[in-house]
Amino acid sequence: xxxxxxxxxxxxxxxxxxxxxxxxxxxxxxxxxxxxxxxxxxxxxxxxxxxxxxxxxxxxxxxxxxxxxxxxxxxxxxxxxxxxxxxxxxxxxxxxxxxxxxxxxxxxxxxxxxxxxxxxxxxxxxxxxxxxxxxxxxxxxxxxxxxxxxxxxxxxxxxxxxxxxxxxxxxxxxxxxxxxxxxxxxxxxxxxxxxxxxxxxxxxxxxxxxxxxxxxxxxxxxxxxxxxxxxxxxxxxxxxxxxxxxxxxxxxxxxxxxxxx
Amino acid sequence: xxxxxxxxxxxxxxxxxxxxxxxxxxxxxxxxxxxxxxxxxxxxxxxxxxxxxxxxxxxxxxxxxxxxxxxxxxxxxxxxxxxxxxxxxxxxxxxxxxxxxxxxxxxxxxxxxxxxxxxxxxxxxxxxxxxxxxxxxxxxxxxxxxxxxxxxxxxxxxxxxxxxxxxxxxxxxxxxxxxxxxxxxxxxxxxxxxxxxxxxxxxxxxxxxxxxxxxxxxxxxxxxxxxxxxxxxxxxxxxxxxxxxxxxxxxxxxxxxxxxxxxxxxxxxxxxxxxxxxxxxxxxxxxxxxxxxxxxxxxxxxxxxxxxxxxxxxxxxxxxxxxxxxxxxxxxxxxxxxxxxxxxxxxxxx
Amino acid sequence: xxxxxxxxxxxxxxxxxxxxxxxxxxxxxxxxxxxxxxxxxxxxxxxxxxxxxxxxxxxxxxxxxxxxxxxxxxxxxxxxxxxxxxxxxxxxxxxxxxxxxxxxxxxxxxxxxxxxxxxxxxxxxxxxxxxxxxxxxxxxxxxxxxxxxxxxxxxxxxxxxxxxxxxxxxxxxxxxxxxxxxxxxxxxxxxxxxxxxxxxxxxxxxxxxxxxxxxxxxxxxxxxxxxxxxxxxxxxxxxxxxxxxxxx
Numbered sequence: 096x097x098x099x100x101x102x103x104x105x106x107x108x109x110x111x112x113x114x115x116x117x118x119x120x121x122x123x124x125x126x127x128x129x130x131x132x133x134x135x136x137x138x139x140x141x142x143x144x145x146x147x148x149x150x151x152x153x154x155x156x157x158x159x160x161x162x163x164x165x166x167x168x169x170x171x172x173x174x175x176x177x178x179x180x181x182x183x184x185x186x187x188x189x190x191x192x193x194x195x196x197x198x199x200x201x202x203x204x205x206x207x208x209x210x211x212x213x214x215x216x217x218x219x220x221x222x223x224x225x226x227x228x229x230x231x232x233x234x235x236x237x238x239x240x241x242x243x244x245x246x247x248x249x250x251x252x253x254x255x256x257x258x259x260x261x262x263x264x265x266x267x268x269x270x271x272x273x274x275x276x277x278x279x280x281x282x283x284x285x286x287x288x289x290x291x292x293x294x295x296x297x298x299x300x301x302x303x304x305x306x307x308x309x310x311x312x313x314x315x316x317x318x319x320x321x322x323x324x325x326x327x328x329x330x331x332x333x334x335x336x337x338x339x340x341x342x343x344x345x346x347x348x349x350x351x352x353x354x355x356x
Numbered sequence: 357x358x359x360x361x362x363x364x365x366x367x368x369x370x371x372x373x374x375x376x377x378x379x380x381x382x383x384x385x386x387x388x389x390x391x392x393x394x395x396x397x398x399x400x401x402x403x404x405x406x407x408x409x410x411x412x413x414x415x416x417x418x419x420x421x422x423x424x425x426x427x428x429x430x431x432x433x434x435x436x437x438x439x440x441x442x443x444x445x446x447x448x449x450x451x452x453x454x455x456x457x458x459x460x461x462x463x464x465x466x467x468x469x470x471x472x473x474x475x476x477x478x479x480x481x482x483x484x485x486x487x488x489x490x491x492x493x494x495x496x497x498x499x500x501x502x503x504x505x506x507x508x509x510x511x512x513x514x515x516x517x518x519x520x521x522x523x524x525x526x527x528x529x530x531x532x533x534x535x536x537x538x539x540x541x542x543x544x545x546x547x548x549x550x551x552x553x554x555x556x557x558x559x560x561x562x563x564x565x566x567x568x569x570x571x572x573x574x575x576x577x578x579x580x581x582x583x584x585x586x587x588x589x590x591x592x593x594x595x596x597x598x599x600x601x602x603x604x605x606x607x608x609x610x611x612x613x614x615x616x617x618x619x620x621x622x623x624x625x626x627x628x629x630x631x632x633x634x635x636x637x638x639x640x641x642x643x644x645x646x647x648x649x650x651x652x653x654x655x656x657x658x659x660x661x662x663x664x665x666x667x668x669x670x671x672x673x674x675x676x677x678x679x680x681x682x683x684x685x686x687x688x689x690x691x692x693x694x695x696x697x698x699x700x701x702x703x704x705x706x
Numbered sequence: 707x708x709x710x711x712x713x714x715x716x717x718x719x720x721x722x723x724x725x726x727x728x729x730x731x732x733x734x735x736x737x738x739x740x741x742x743x744x745x746x747x748x749x750x751x752x753x754x755x756x757x758x759x760x761x762x763x764x765x766x767x768x769x770x771x772x773x774x775x776x777x778x779x780x781x782x783x784x785x786x787x788x789x790x791x792x793x794x795x796x797x798x799x800x801x802x803x804x805x806x807x808x809x810x811x812x813x814x815x816x817x818x819x820x821x822x823x824x825x826x827x828x829x830x831x832x833x834x835x836x837x838x839x840x841x842x843x844x845x846x847x848x849x850x851x852x853x854x855x856x857x858x859x860x861x862x863x864x865x866x867x868x869x870x871x872x873x874x875x876x877x878x879x880x881x882x883x884x885x886x887x888x889x890x891x892x893x894x895x896x897x898x899x900x901x902x903x904x905x906x907x908x909x910x911x912x913x914x915x916x917x918x919x920x921x922x923x924x925x926x927x928x929x930x931x932x933x934x935x936x937x938x939x940x941x942x943x944x945x946x947x948x949x950x951x952x953x954x
Contacts, residue, residue, distance in 0.1 A: 101498070156685060162494050163440050167641055168684045170442075170634060174677030182671060290630060294506065297499040335510050338503040342488045564820075572823050575799070575807045576816040582796035589756070589794070590865065591782045591811045604819075 101169040102150075103271055104293030105176035106143050110272025111284040112180055114139035115189035118280070122193065130197050133214075136276040143272025148265040155257070173289070181286055188285040195280035211280055218277055222270070223312055239263055298337055302344050385649075386562070393417075393555050397548050411547035415619065416663055418551050421558045422615040423655030427639045428565050429608025431651040434640060436569055437601045438581030439493065443485060443501030444636045446508040447478040447606040449627030451613030453512065456525025456623050467530040467553070470614050478610020479603050481508070486602035490595050493584075502630050509628040524624030527617040546619065554615055561608060562652070568604065569648060577601050609636075631673065638676055641683050644690025653691045707770070709734045709905050710755070710786075710873055715764035717750055724750040725761070726929035732873060732905050737896065739916040740909045742926035748909045749791060751926070752875050755907070756788040757781045768873070782812075785872035789862045791881060791909070797851035801842050801861055804850055806833040808868040833868070839898055840864045841890075856887040863895055873905045880915060888912060892919055917941065 117135040150172060157164045198210040230236040242249040242256055250256050275284075275292075282288070295318060303314025318337065325336045396417075399409035407413070426448050433439045451474030458464040458473055489500045512519045519525065529538040529545055532553050538545035568574055580587045580594050587594055617623055626632060635658065642661075643654020666672035687694055708731040717725040725747045732738055740748050753759045755766060757778040765774045768784055776784065796804050809829045810816045824830070837843045840860045845853060850861060859879055866874055879895060880888040896919050899906045910916050916923060917937045924934040925946050933943050940946055 153681065153685070160688075163434070164684050164688065166440055166495065166498055167637065168681055170637065171677040171680030171684065174634065174673045174680065176677075178671040178674030178677070182674075290506075294499065294503045297496075297503065301496070335507045338507050342500070342504070567822060568819050570822050570824065571819050572807075572810040572815045572821070572826070573817060573819040575803060575810065575823050578799055578803075579796045579807050582798050583794055586790070586794040586796065586865070588778050589782070589788060590808045590869065591779055592816060593779065597816070 100267075101166055101293065102172040102176055102289075103169075103267075104291070104296065105173050105180075105289035106147065106268045106271040107275040107292045107296075108284065108289035109146065109176060109180060110139050110143045110275030111279040111282075111288060112184055112189060112275075113142050113272070114276030114279045115191045115284045116184065118191040118194050119189065130194075132194060137273065139276035140269045140273035143275075144265045144269030146272075147268025148261060150268075151261045151264045154264070155260075158260075173293075177286065177289060180289075184284070186286060188283045189279075190283040191280040192283070209281075215277055215281065222273065226270070235262075295337065298340070302340070382566075382648075386559070390555075390559055394552070397551065411543055414547040414551050415543070416659060417656070418546070418554050419616070419619055419663075420656035420659035421554055421652075422612045422619065423636075423639060423659055424612075424652035425558060425561045425615070425655075426609045426612035427636055427643065427651035427655045428561065429605045429612065430636050431640055431645050432565065432569070432577075432601055432605045432608070435645050436574060436581065437577045437598060439490075439598065439601075440498050440637070441489075441501040441605075442498050442630060442633045442637065443503075443505030444605075444609050445628050445630065445632035446481050446485070446505035447609040448613035448616070448636070449512075449623060449625075449629075449632065450481050450508060451475070451477045451610035452527065452617040452620075452623035452627055453477075453519065453525065455527050455530075455614055455617045457518070459527060460525055465531045466534060467532050467618075468534075470530055470617070471611065474610045474614030474617075475607050476610075478606040478608070478613070480606075481610075482603045482606020483599070485606075486599040490598035490602060502633065505628065505633055506630055509625055509630075512625045512628055519625075522625060524622045526622055528621065529618050550618065557611070557615065561611065565608065566648065573597075573600070635676070638680055640690075641680060641688075642690050644692030644694075646689050647692040647696070650690050650692035657691060708732060709736075710766070710768050712755065712766045713764060715751070715754055715766070716762050717747075717754060717759065718762055723929045725754060728764075728926075728929070728931055730755075730924065730931070732907060734872075734905055735900075735903045737899060737906045737908065737919060737921045739920035739923045740907055740926065741911070741913075741916055741923060742932070745928070746926040747929040748926055749877055752788060752877050752907070752909060756786060756875055782869055782871070786875065787866040787869040787871035787873075788875035789866040789877060789879060791877040793855075793858045793862045795850040795858060795861055795865070798849055800847050800849055801837060801853065801857075802830075802833055802846040804861060804865055805836050805868045806830060808865050809833055812869050836864055836868050840867075840894055856883040856891060859883060860891055860894065863891075867898060867904075871904065873907070874899065876906060876908045878909050878911065880910070880912060888915060 114136055117139055118132055121132050121135060153172075154165065154168060157168055195209065195211045198214065200207045200209045201213075202208075228236075230240065238249070238254055238259060242254060242259055246256055249259075275288075299314035299318050300311060301314070302317055303310030303312065321340060322337060396409045396414060399405045400411070402409070426444070429447075430441065430444050433441055454473040454477040455470040458470065464470070485501060485504050488504070489497055492500060513521055516522075529542055529550070531537050532549060536545075536549045536553075538549075576587070576592050576597055579590065580592065580597055584594055613627070639654035639658040640651050641654070642658055643652065643656075644650030645654075662672075666675060669675065683690065689696070710730075710732040712728065712730040715725050715728040715730070716723070728747070728751060730751065740751065742748050750759070754761050754764075757773075757776060757780075761774065765772060767773065768781075768786060771784070773781055773784055773786075796807065799807065803823075806823070806829050807816075809832055810818075810823070810826075813829070815826070815829070834843060834846065837846055840863070842853075842857060842860060842864065845857060850858065853861065859882070863874075863876060863879055866876070876895065880891050883891065892915050895906075895908075898904075908916075908920065920937060922934065923937055923940045925932040925940065925943075933940060933946050935943070
């Protein structure tokens with residue numbers, strides 16, 4: 096869609112907060128968070144999607160303008176979101192660890208591994224497949240790809256571009272929120288996680304290559320693995336290591352590993 | 357194509373005049389401003405004007421001037437090279453940290469040494485950042501600068517035994533020109549002697565940047581901004597020039613950070629954080645990044661905003677965000693743009 | 707001896723042979739028209755010659771020196787300049803600045819950081835002179851983006867010309883302008899080129915332009931050179947007529 100959205104990480108964080116909050120609500124006084132509450136996560140995602148639908152009209156006047164304005168505007172939204180989350184949920188992190196542990200753990204190859212984490216891997220793969228199918232196999236996806244390549248032509252063919260962009264943007268926000276919600280039982284929702292997510296996703300796209308869904312997937316996997324290893328050996332420098340890797344990849348292969356320039 | 361000989365002669369004169377006219381008017385504004393700023397402390401005890409000229413206001417203004425230099429440096433990249441950086445806090449805060457470290461470990465008190473170290477720090481960091489970042493534009497450039505400055509921030513926090521972590525490093529008032537030292541009344545020193553020091557450096561910086569922007573180098577940067585491919589095809593080494601611009605930008609922002617240090621009396625990791633970079637961006641948009649002087653207006657205006665309004669609420673980030681969104685939608689050329697269109701409208705009616 | 711010689715040039719984009727074993731030469735002071743239907747490989751050939759893309763196979767020699775591995779920068783230094791089919795100008799700069807900046811770059815003056823661009827009278831006068839030759843002097847203070855399409859095409863050529871090249875590559879210099887303007891633009895270009903004894907390669911679709919102004923015509927088709935010769939020879943060439951001109 097060629098939208099540059101600096102607030103994307105904040106939408107992810109928002110999804111995390113909403114997800115943790117919903118789980119907390121559902122637990123009520125008992126504090127129990129049985130696994131079937133997993134249905135709340137898509138609810139959180141939809142909430143974020145709706146937020147996206149509300150924001151999109153603000154961005155609309157900017158499609159025609161220079162890209163800096165999109166960056167600036169979405170940066171402004173980022174600031175609003177960060178404080179918005181602080182306002183709604185206060186400065187202390189929200190957790191959903193009871194939900195996480197409700198899934199129990201299993202033994203794999205001698206070590207215990209939390210079941211929820213496996214669920215997350217599964218959900219991640221499922222989302223990737225669904226997204227790929229949507230973009231490459233559905234009518235909506237075809238129309239979206241066509242419009243992103245030639246907006247005027249699409250309009251001439253009778254496509255309601257405004258509505259399409261609204262839907263696509265909301266969908267993107269929904270996915271971001273879903274990501275946050277899925278991850279929150281493991282990590283908790285912390286202020287500032289949006290920025291980390293933004294930079295991380297940037298590193299993912301850089302490593303995997305812009306314009307390539309498969310690349311994003313591979314980049315994400317690489318980032319995830321590197322992070323885990325780095326946390327073991329260079330705890331405080333974990334983030335720095337990631338940024339440096341991203342920078343190195345950029346220097347050596349400016350289009351990323353699988354990118355289309 | 358046949359052109360009327362006389363018609364061909366006339367236009368050759370007019371644009372030269374227009375350029376000279378703009379320069380003359382800019383000079384006039386600068387001189388007026390210089391006179392006002394230099395005489396300000398003397399107006400301290402004058403009945404009504406005295407309020408704006410009070411020591412407190414002068415210190416506030418000094419903050420604003422320092423920010424102004426920082427944003428001017430930032431705008432060299434944005435307006436003239438077409439690169440939007442979200443990492444300038446690294447140069448600003450980094451320079452202030454240079455002062456703090458010199459004080460902590462070497463007990464330096466000379467402002468001139470701080471300035472040297474600050475500019476050098478800004479240059480060095482910008483050179484490093486630039487090496488990676490100038491290959492990219494727009495979103496990648498923006499996020500990369502943000503990421504790299506966050507690395508600096510993370511390092512400042514991690515090596516707390518050097519940097520005092522969140523407590524930060526103290527920056528007591530330095531000695532100016534080896535001669536001017538603050539007495540017990542620090543406020544008076546800051547609002548008078550230090551104030552003049554900053555004003556002079558401010559005008560010097562503005563002059564240097566103005567020349568840079570209007571130099572052949574400056575034109576080459578603008579060409580790169582407008583059309584990277586054509587710039588290449590005209591023989592310009594795009595990456596090298598971007599990198600040069602980056603280093604110059606870092607130098608000026610570093611200079612600003614050094615000037616800011618003694619005013620703030622302490623430097624904490626906040627000055628390295630992306631939110632601070634965001635403030636610099638905000639200042640540029642507020643003042644209007646499309647004009648040369650806009651950044652200065654933005655720096656000064658933002659400082660007043662921060663002093664009076666933002667400290668009133670915990671959710672100042674959101675407030676900034678809202679203003680930023682509104683600026684982008686309704687006033688994309690900032691204060692300077694609004695002033696310009698106002699000026700044009702007035703000229704049309706007279 | 708030819709100014710430019712290219713042999714065995716090949717460029718693939720995936721499966722497509724954009725340029726397929728092409729031999730091409732330009733004599734000094736010659737105006738060569740490069741024609742062919744869309745997708746014939748003309749722009750790719752220009753891209754190869756100007757250094758925008760590197761060939762997969764083949765060599766390019768300019769004034770005897772092998773420039774195949776030369777960067778864009780080095781080719782400009784050697785004397786090869788180009789203009790663009792889709793106008794490539796410095797839109798926010800004035801017409802004068804577009805040319806003047808080119809002159810600065812050519813003379814290595816863009817390193818000057820602490821001197822005002824205005825103060826260089828020599829560069830200014832030369833820039834004005836070039837604008838005058840291209841009929842753009844009146845518009846010197848107009849930002850490039852505010853010029854009319856025909857003026858923009860001329861400025862695009864003027865910028866390449868300001869590099870004082872020995873060989874100028876013009877990619878569709880009259881595309882997108884009305885018939886009357888086409889003549890004007892080509893008049894100016896051919897006059898300027900002939901006066902200074904430049905060699906020029908012009909990619910064109912307009913056959914009237916091609917037959918009126920060129921010394922020699924090279925016809926490309928599907929990545930290969932189909933025919934070459936003087937305008938008369940090409941006009942009489944059977945296959946060219948069928949493929950390009952639509953009549954037997």
